[in-house]
Amino acid sequence: MSKRNSQAAKSAARERLRVERERQAKREKVRRQVIVAGSIVAVLAIAGGIGYAVVQNNEPSKWDAAADAKVVAPANTSGTNGTTIVVGDSKTKNTVHLYEDARCPACASFEQTVGETVNKGMTDGDYKLSFTLGTFLDGNLGGDGSKNALSALGAALNVSTDAFLEYKTALYSTKYHPEETKDEFSKDSYLIKVADTVDALKGNKKFQDAVEKGTYDAWAMKMSKIFDDAKGVDSTPTIKINDKKITNPSTVADWQKSLKDAGVTK
Numbered sequence: 001m002s003k004r005n006s007q008a009a010k011s012a013a014r015e016r017l018r019v020e021r022e023r024q025a026k027r028e029k030v031r032r033q034v035i036v037a038g039s040i041v042a043v044l045a046i047a048g049g050i051g052y053a054v055v056q057n058n059e060p061s062k063w064d065a066a067a068d069a070k071v072v073a074p075a076n077t078s079g080t081n082g083t084t085i086v087v088g089d090s091k092t093k094n095t096v097h098l099y100e101d102a103r104c105p106a107c108a109s110f111e112q113t114v115g116e117t118v119n120k121g122m123t124d125g126d127y128k129l130s131f132t133l134g135t136f137l138d139g140n141l142g143g144d145g146s147k148n149a150l151s152a153l154g155a156a157l158n159v160s161t162d163a164f165l166e167y168k169t170a171l172y173s174t175k176y177h178p179e180e181t182k183d184e185f186s187k188d189s190y191l192i193k194v195a196d197t198v199d200a201l202k203g204n205k206k207f208q209d210a211v212e213k214g215t216y217d218a219w220a221m222k223m224s225k226i227f228d229d230a231k232g233v234d235s236t237p238t239i240k241i242n243d244k245k246i247t248n249p250s251t252v253a254d255w256q257k258s259l260k261d262a263g264v265t266k
Contacts, residue, residue, distance in 0.1 A: 063147055066217035073219055074158035081222040085131040087122060087161045094127035094264045099230060099238040102149035102171055103137040103180050107237045110248060111172035114255045119165060127241075127264055134227030134236065135220070137180060145178075145185030147220055152191040154216030154223075155207050156198070163200040170194050188212050 073082025086095075096118065100107040122129045133153065135146035149171060156167040170176055171185070176194045178184040185191060188211050195201040195211075210216060227233065232245055239246050241262040249255040259265075 062214065062217065063144065063221065066214065067221040069218040071218045071222055072215055074154040074216055076157050076161050076164070082219055083132075083223045083226045085133075085157065085164075086128050087131075087165065088128035089122075089125040090128065092125055092127055094242055094262075095130050096122070096127045097130040097132065097240040097243070099132050099134065099227060099233045099236060099240075101134045101137050101146050101227075101236045102153070102185055103141070103146045103178075103183075104236040105177070105180050106235075106248070108172040108174075108177040110237050111169060112174060114249055114252055115169055115172070117252050117255055119169075121259070121264075126259070132227050132230055132233075133223055134233075135224040136228070136236075141181060141183075143183030143186050145183040147217070147224065148188070149185040149191060150220040150223060151214060151216045152185075152188075152195070152211045154219050155210035156195070156201060158210065158216070159200050159204065159207055163198060166198045167195060167201060170197050 071081045076085070076087075078084045078086070098118075118129070121127055133150050135150055138144055138146045153164060153168060153171075157164040171191075171194055176197075191211055192208050195207060196203070201207050230238075232238070232240075237248060239248060239258075241258060241264060244262060246258045246262070247254075249258055
């Protein structure tokens with residue numbers, strides 16, 4: 001090979017190498033741009049997701065709105081915002097006051113054990129029954145079951161005091177009362193299913209509409225506030241006979257003794 005040909009070959013080789021290096025550099029530049037663009041998109045997506053979550057978390061719930069809404073008080077109530085519930089003969093001087101939460105397992109146990117006897121004493125005129133119902137277990141456990149059940153109880157009370165008592169008994173029954181960690185009462189369909197076991201509420205369209213539309217949600221929030229502000233009430237059930245707090249009875253005999261000790265006699 002001549003010297004001239006050798007120089008030409010070297011020049012061609014150098015040119016090919018230069019072109020290849022430029023091609024590699026362009027590919028690397030494009031690759032970096034794709035990575036950067038992808039990272040920006042990912043960051044924006046994460047930021048957008050966080051922003052959406054923050055907005056969602058800051059959105060007021062229907063219960064927040066209910067707390068400030070105009071109250072529709074159920075029939076058969078009295079007092080400010082209809083938060084006084086008294087059932088029974090108004091002429092008797094004795095009052096049994098029950099403080100309960102719909103999700104409370106101890107309340108369910110009390111109802112299952114002594115509830116029928118308690119209601120009978122009211123029916124017989126031995127005392128009036130007064131109720132203050134709370135929703136604190138929603139705050140402790142999460143969920144809306146206590147609030148939703150209280151609103152539904154308001155709908156039952158609007159039908160009649162008997163419907164209210166029978167519905168409360170059904171909600172606390174062994175068949176329908178869920179474990180406190182299971183928020184079954186947050187489902188309108190479940191509350192209506194339980195209500196269908198009560199004659200006055202079975203297929204009752206007005207009652208069902210009130211449950212599904214949350215007619216008594218604002219009332220439930222006001223009632224819950226009264227519960228929270230009640231003196232000497234730090235657990236459920238809390239039972240007072242003529243304003244004196246008693247030890248929760250675990251048997252009918254315990255209940256009858258509590259009545260006797262409080263001076264409630266036939």
